[in-house]
Amino acid sequence: MNAWWDPQTGTLIGAIGGSAIGILGAILGTAAGIFAPRGKAKGFVMGLLVLMLAIGGVASLAGIVAIIDAQPYAVWYPLILGGAITLVASLSCTPAVMARYREAEARRLQSESFRRG
Numbered sequence: 001m002n003a004w005w006d007p008q009t010g011t012l013i014g015a016i017g018g019s020a021i022g023i024l025g026a027i028l029g030t031a032a033g034i035f036a037p038r039g040k041a042k043g044f045v046m047g048l049l050v051l052m053l054a055i056g057g058v059a060s061l062a063g064i065v066a067i068i069d070a071q072p073y074a075v076w077y078p079l080i081l082g083g084a085i086t087l088v089a090s091l092s093c094t095p096a097v098m099a100r101y102r103e104a105e106a107r108r109l110q111s112e113s114f115r116r117g
Contacts, residue, residue, distance in 0.1 A: 001069070001070055001071075003071060003072050003074070003075055004066065004071055004075045005074070005075060006074070007072070007074035009074075010073075010074030010075055010077070010078055011074070011078075013078050013079075014077070014078035014081070014082065017059075017078060017082050018078075018081075018082055018085075021052075021055065021082055021085070021086050024048070024051070024052060024055075025052065025086075025089055027048065028045070028048040028049065028052060028093075029093070031044060031045050031048065032045050032093070032097045032100070036097050036100035036101050036104065037100050037103070037104060038104060039101060039104030039105055039107075039108060042101055045097060045101075046097075049090055049093070049094055049097065052086055052089070052090040053086075053087065053090045053091070053094075055083075055086055056082075056083045056084070056085075056086030056087035056088075056089075056090055057083070057087060058083070059079050059080075059082050059083030059086065060079070060080060060083030060084055060087060061083070062079045062083070063076045063077075063078075063079030063080035063083055064080070066079060067080075
């Protein structure tokens with residue numbers, strides 16, 4: 001069995017990957033907080049959510065493959081940890097973001113009907 005990378009590389013992958021996921025999550029949270037209540041930039045915000053879900057899924061799947069392949073702790077741990085955190089964070093905020101967009105659309109339709117009639 002050959003390890004996919006050494007422990008030092010695993011530490012770097014965890015540190016850099018975790019930081020990148022955190023920054024992406026901060027961008028997503030800020031964008032959702034600003035744009036979703038106004039009903040703006042839905043494609044951008046939902047695209048970021050899908051991107052985070054994909055990153056989390058791929059990282060988790062790679063971690064599971066690493067465990068099955070009997071890779072050392074330094075290989076599977078950063079993949080499983082980063083993937084699981086990303087999946088849980090993305091999945092937990094998706095319903096709230098979608099609800100804010102639905103509320104904004106309902107307000108828009110209500111104001112349109114008020115203006116017309």
